[in-house]
Amino acid sequence: MREHRTVTPRTVTHRTVSPRTGRAGVRRHRRLPLAALAVAMGSGLVLSGCGVANSEDAAGGSAEGGTPETLRVVLQQEPPTLEPCEANLTSTGVVDRSTITEPLVERNPSTGDLEPKLATEWSSEDDTTWTFTLREGVTFHDGSEFTAEDAAHTIERAVNSDLGCNVEGYVFGDDDLEVEVVDDTTLEVTAAQADPILPLRLSFLEVVPAETSDTEKVREPIGTGPYQLDTWNPGQSIDVSAYGEYWGEAPAFPKAQYQWREESSVRAAMITSGEAEIATGLSPEDQIGELGVPYPNNETIALRMHAESEPFNDIRVRQAVNYAIDKEGIVASLYGGRDEVAAQLVPEGVVGHNESLEGWPYDPEEAKKLVEEAQADGVDTSAPISMIVRSAQFPRIEELGQVLQEQLSQAGLNVNLKMMETSQHLTYQVRPFVEDEGAILHLTQHGNQAGDAAFTVEQYMLSDGAQSAFGTEEFDQMITEAGQQSGEERAAAYEEVFAYQNEEVVQFAHLAHQTGMLGIADSVSYEPNSSSGDELRLAEVTPAG
Template sequence: MFNSKTPIQRARRISMAVAAGALLSTTALAGCSVANSEDAAGGSAAPGATASDTLRVVLQQEPPTLEACESNLTSTGVVVRSTITEPLIERNPTTGELEPKLATEWSSEDDTTWTLKLREGVKFHDGSDFTAEDAAATIERAVNSDLGCNVEGYVFGDDDLEVKAVDDTTLEVTAAKADPILPLRLSFLEVVPAETSTTEKVREPIGTGPYQLDDWQAGQSINASAFADYWGEAPAFAKANYQWRSEGSVRAAMITSGEADIATGLSPEDNIGDLGVAYPNNETVALRMHNDKAPFTDIKIRQAVNYAIDKEAIVASLYGGRDKVASQLVPEGVVGHSDSLEAWPYDPEKAKSLVEEAKAAGVDTSAPISLIVRTAQFPKIEELGQVIQEQLSQAGLNVKLKMLETSQHLTYQVRPFPTEDEGAISLMIQHGNQAGDAAFTVDQYMTTKGAQSAFGTPELDKLIEEADASSEADRQAAFEKVFQYQNDNVVQFAHISHQTGMLGIAGTVSYEPNSSSGDELRLAEVTAAE
C-alpha cells in the first residue's frame, strides 16, 4: 500500500464533478447538439480565440467523461491522453519503444520491484508541484481502490500493486509476481494530483499536460488552452476546441469548408478528398457473445455465427477493401498475432446446419439475441450492424439490433454486465491494442474474470497466465497458443476485421497520424502548416 516517507501537505482546488451524475446529464444533452456544420461554426470556439490560434477538432462523439482512469476508452483518451494528463512512461506508437514522460528512467533487478526516477520541475494545472506522492496516489486510485476504473481491468486485472514514494523524485512499484512488462502497463496510467477523490470519479481532471481544460459545455464543445507552466515545449496553438458530429460526411465538410482543422473517424466515402489521411490502425472489430443465455450456451451456435458473417464482402462493400479480415483480436505488429491462424470462412449453409444440430439437441434456437451496437463508434457502423443482423437471421437466429449511445453501450462493455436484457447478448466491440503486446488484449477479453470477458475456461486461463509470465523470447509463441485455443475451444468472439483509420486534416495544419491517433490525439504534435 501507499507509504510516503515525506508526506507533503498541500491545498489544491480539485474539480469534483462526479461522473455518475454528470455523465447522465452530458449524454442527455449530447442529443441536442447542433447537427450541421454551418451552425457548428458559430460561437463555439474558445472565448477570445481566433481561427489562427485555435486548433479545432471534430470528433465522432462527445466523451462520456474525461476521468483520467478511464482514458483507455477511445472516446475519452482521444481528448485526455498526453494532452490534458500525462503518464509516467509513454509508448512511442511508431517504434513501440517506451520513452520517458513524467518518469525519466526506470529499472528492476528481478522484474518484480521497479524503481522510477521522476522528472523535476513539473507542475499541475492548479500550480502545485508534481511529486512521487502524486504518482503513488494515482496508482493506488486507479489500480488498488474500489473505484472501478476501466484501466484496472484493461491493464492490471485482479492484482494490486505495492507503491512507495521513497522521496519526492523516486517511486518504487512492486508487482504481486514477476512482471517483465510492468513499465508498459504503467504507460496506461494518466497521473492526477494525490488529493483527487478515491471514492468518486472526476469528470474534469487536473493534469500536467501541455493543455489545460478550460470548460466543457455539455452537448456542445470542450475548450482547452496551452498551459503556461508546462514543463516541456509549448504547443503550437494557444487554444484547442473540440466539437462532435456523428455523421462522417458532416465532419468531412467541416474540414473542406475550413470550419475544423482535424476530423476523426472518416472514410473516403465521406467526400474528404485529398484532405483525408489514412494511417495504420490498431483497432479490431468483433462480436463478443455472452454464453449465459440460450442460444449462445451452445458452442455450435457461436460457431454458426462465425460461419454466417461474410467478412470479405463487408470489408469490400462497406470499407472499400482497405480493412483486413480478422482471425483474432490483435492485428499484425502486436506481439502474439498469429500469421498462421486462419479466419472463419463464409459458409451460410454450414451456419444453418449448426443451428439445426443445436436445435435437435434441445437448444432453444428461437431465443432472442440482442445485437448491441454503439452509434458513431466508427464509420458505417450502423450499416455493419444491419448487415450482420440480416446474415445471422438467414442462419436461423432471432436477432434484434439495438443501437445505443456511448454511455448506454458502456454498461454492456465492462463487468458487471446487464442481466435484465431480453435474450442473449452479442456486443459489437472495437478493440485497440495500443501497447503492442497481446497481454493487454487477452487479460481483459478472454480470462474468466476479465473486465471485458463474457466467459472463459480454466484451461484458457492457464494458457494466458503462462503467456503473461513469458520472457520476451517466448511471448510470441505463448500468445499464439492462446488465440488458437480461443478459436477452437471457446469461440467467445466472431472476429470481423482489422481496421485502417483516416483523419481529415486541413491544409492549414501539419500532423502525421500514427497507429494510436484514434485513441490519443496528441495535440502538442500538431503544428501550423508551413
C-alpha cells in the same frame, strides 16, 4: 506563487497518503475548482447545424490573417467523462491522454519503444519491483508541484482502490500493486508476481494530484499536460488552452476546441469548408478527398458472444455465427477493401499475433446446419439475441449492424439490433454486464495500442476479464502462463492462446482489422499514427508550412 512540498526521504508503504506541507509548514490547500481556473473561449456562442463555436476573432486567424489561434477538432461523440482512470476508453482518451494528462512512461506508437514522460528512468533486477526516477520541475495545472506522492496516489486510486476504474480490469486485473514513496523523485512499484511489462502497463495510468478523490470519480481532470481544461459546455464543446508552465515544449496553438458530430459526412464537411482543422472517424465515402489521411489504427472489430444464455451456451451456435458472416464482402462493400479480414483480436505487429490463423470462411449452409443440429439437441435457437452496437463508434457502423443482423437471421438466429449511445453501451461492454437481457451479441472495437497481447487476452479472454463473457480453467491457465514469459517464448505462448480461442472457446466472431482516417485541413500539419484514434496528441499538431 507556486507551492512547494517537502517529503522527508524515507520509504513509506503508500496505502494512506500522508499530509503534505508547504515551505511554511502549512498543509497544502486543495486545488481550486475548475471554474476558478477557466479561461473564456468564446462564451455565449451557440452551436447550430454544422456551425463551429468559434468567432472569426477567436479562431479564424490573427489580425493579419495568419495562423488561427484556436485548433478546432471535431469528434464522433462527446466524451462521457474526462476521468483520467477511464482514459483507456477511446472516447475519453482521445481528449485526455498526453494532452490534458500524462503517464509516467509513454509508448512510441511508431517504434513500440517506451519513452520517458513524467518518469525519466526505470529499472528492475527481478521484474517484480521496479524503481522509477521522476521528472523534476513539473507542475500541475493548478500550479502545484508534481512529486512521487502524486504518482503513488494515481496508482493506488486506479489500481488498488474500489473506485472501479476501467483501466484496472483492462490493464491490471485483480492484482494490487505495492507502492512506496522513497523521496520526492523516486517511486518503487512492486507487482504481486514477476511482471516483465509492468512499465508498459503503467503507461496506461494518467497521473493525477494526490488530493484527487479515491472514492469518487472526477469528470474534469487536473493534469500536467501541454493543455489545461478551461470549459466544458455539455452538448456543445470542450475548450482547452496551452499551459504556460508546461515542463516540455510549448504547443504551437495557444487554444484548442473539441466539438462532436455524429454524422461522418458532417465532420468531413467541416474540414472542407474550413470550420475545423482535424476530424476523426472518417472514410473516403465522406467525400473528404485529399484532406482524408488514412493510417493503420490497430483496431479490430469482432462480435463477442455471451455464453451463459441460450443459444450461445452451445459451441455449435457460436461456430455458426462465424460461418454466417461474409467478412470479405463486408470489407469490400462497406470499407472499400481497405480493411483486412481478421482471424484474431490483434493485428500484425502486436506481440503474440498468430500469422498462421485464417479468418473463418463464409459458409451460410454450414451455419444453418450447425444451428439445426443444436436445435435438434434441445437448444432454444429461437431465443432472442440482443446485438449491441454503439452509434457513431466508427464509419458506417449502423450499416454494418444491419448487414450482420440480416446474415445471422438467414442462419436461423433471432437477432434484434440495438443501437446505443456511449454511456448506455458501456453497461454491456464492461463488467458488471447488464443482467436479465438474455443472449447478448456485442459488437466490440478493440485497439491494442500497447503492442503486447497481454492487454488483449487478459481483458477479453480470462474468465473474469473486464470485457470477457466467459472462459475455461484450462484457458485461464494458458493465459496466465503466457503472461509470465518474455521474448520469443512470450510471443509463441500468446500465439497458442489465440489458436485455442478459435478452436475450443469461440467467444468471438472476428470481423476485420481496421484502418483509420483523419480529416486534416491544409492549414495544419499532423502525421497520424496507430494511436491517433485513442490519443490525439494536440501538441504534435503544427501550422502548415
